[in-house]
Amino acid sequence: MKRVALVLGSGGARGYAHIGALQVLAERGYEVTTIAGSSMGALVAGLHATGTLQEYTDWVVGLTARDVRRLIDPVINGPGLLKLDRVLGRVDEMLGGVQIEDLPIPYTAVATDLGARREVWFTSGPLSVAIRASVGIPALITPIMVNGRLLVDGGVLNPVPMEPVIGSDADFTMAISLSGPKDHTTVLSPTKESSAARPSAEWMDHFLKGASELWSNDLIASIVARFGKSEDAEPQGPAWEPPPAGLGIADVSMLSLDAMAAMITRFRLAALTPDVLVTVPGDAAKAMEFHRAEEMIELGRRLTEEALDAFDPVPAPAPAELKELTTRN
Helix, strand or coil: CCEEEEEECCCHHHHHHHHHHHHHHHHCCCEEEEEEEECHHHHHHHHHHHCCHHHHHHHHCCCCHHHHHHHCEECCCCCEEEECHHHHHHHHHHHCCCEHHHCCCCEEEEEEECCCCEEEEECCCEHHHHHHHHCCCCEEECCEEECCEEEEEHHHCCCCCCHHHCCCCCCEEEEEEEEECCCCCCCCCCCCCCCCCCCHHHHHHHHHHHHCCCCCHHHHHHHHHHHCCCCCCCCCCCCCCCCCCCCCHHHHHHHHHHHHHHHHHHHHHHHCCCCEEEEEECCCCCCCCCCCHHHHHHHHHHHHHHHHHHHCCCCCCCHHHHHHHHHHC
């Protein structure tokens, strides 16, 4: 049985693709001996390490967009728009209060310390705390304090954390990035060549093509309805236009993080290149479309199969096949 050191990247709902990747690895007889992740990658990695990933999968594939909206916990006057109490409460039940050091394989969740501007690696302590720290998307998901540190999403500094698995006892390393090139690239840079005024409707249509890649309209509408709408400022001169009426803090935050994650991932993976890299397009799903689990799992399966076929044309025997060969001998 071939051993793989696995790294699962950050990327919101696209992280469901990690489930499909793990399914393919198991079906092909690969053993995950070490696992690390940021944000959604840390969550899926933790569920895999505890053996509860199938229970989680059975739950999320049945979620509708309406179910996801009901699971959202809006926050008023807090350091984030949303809490994850309901979602992570369900996940905590699956994890069963396990400590990281008691897991059957080495596990690392990566978070970001805003005060120190450094990564924080969770390799011991409560698994649920490590996951909660790693998934705190700045401005969207409320951060938490751990040992005096204000912690947010690990993807802020390390979207695909290769470092924790380097030197591990494995035959090869494999990483899954959720910030790959988009299938349908949208140019977000201004197209104006002068300071002449540009109609608001035209500017709004141009910008929303990019903003709509991350959040579904009904989810945005649900949040806006609970908090109310803000008035746009008047333009201050011929070259100044107000933001689109439908653009919220969630859109701006996720667009910014997505752009930053893509750039950081490119440089980090150039320095620490995995043997196998699975790249999920950044526009495969909006970051908060958690009702698209089945679709993302299937995408993860397909991309992983393609990557493994290119790396290892003769896959390791599946456990059942290996047992049969041993019996014959």
